[in-house]
Every structure is written in structure tokens, then in C-alpha cells.
Amino acid sequence: MYKNKLNKILLNDEPSKELYKLIENGEMKDIIPELIKLKGFNQHTPYHDKDILDHTMTVVDSIKPKLILRMAALLHDISKPDCFTIDEKGRGHFYGHHIKSANESEIILQRLGYGEEFIENVQILIRYHYIKDINKNIKEKGIEKFIDDVGENRLEDILELIKADIMGKSDSNNFDVINKLKQMINDYIKKDIEQ
16 A cells, blocks of 8 residues: 555656655654654764755655655655764764664565565665765776676666665765766776677
């Protein structure tokens, strides 16, 4: 029941409107109660000018309307509050949130009745969406591992999620990281084909 309703909302032009309504009217506690803890959660970081919920909604609205992408966007930071630490300078950190969020997404999606393949795709996108910084000296082996971990069939989707995640941040026009990653992936695949 909730699965069909959620699918329909996620494929709308601006899913955040309906998702916010579900939180405000209390219905979300029966669908994905884990989302409620994101509301008002200050990230204490210069990279984010929004709380976790507002960031999540921006990412959901910014990504193309493909169910796997929208679901990954919705759940990509679901475990951030559980991973929160604050350093001596007052800056927030969320170490390992991408791994914990991927694991929590499996529990949520199983509870809602999604299939194994759908869950696996969403989990992998969430697990590998967090590209804090691509080292300027990243080697071919690092790109090869990233491609192996994500799977060539998910490369377009992971790049979409990373781009949407950037759009939800305070410096939402800085696509240098994603452009570099895209170029390195393309170079690696082209070289691999030529061999």
C-alpha cells in the first residue's frame, strides 16, 4: 500500500512537496519514520546551508525521475544523524554515513516490500555516492576499483546521484569533482575497450 503511494510521489515533478506533507500530517511515521529524524538536524558544516531533511529534499527534486535514483536520493543520508560527531572547532562530521545509510536503506526497503534487485541497486548507489574529495593524484587503480564496486551498469546513475547531492549543498555550482570523475571513468573505459 505505502510502496505504491511512495513510488507515485517520487515520480512527480517535485516530490518534496508531497513528502513534506506526509511529514507534516504525521503519515510519514507509518511509511519511512526514519526520515523524521532528519528534520531540523543542523549539520554544522560550511558545505551545507540546510538541515539534513531540506538537503535530502533538494537532492530528490534535483535528480531525474527514475525510481531507483529518486529512492537513492531520498535515503542517501538517512543515517547521518546516527553518525554525527562534532570536533573541537564546532564542525560537524558524519564518518561512515554512506555505509550506514546503505545498510539502513535495505531494512527500510525490505519493510516496504521492494524486490531484491531494486534494493541492491539503491544500496550500491547510496554506498558509493559519497565522494568527499577526489585526490588530484588518483591513480587508474582507484578508478578501476570504483567502477568494479559500483558496476558499469550503474555508472550513469551514480554520477547522477553525486551531481544531485552537490546541488543540495551550499556550493551547489561546484561540479569540478563530478566532471573529473566522469572524465577519468570515460578515459579508463575507452582505454579498456582499446586493449
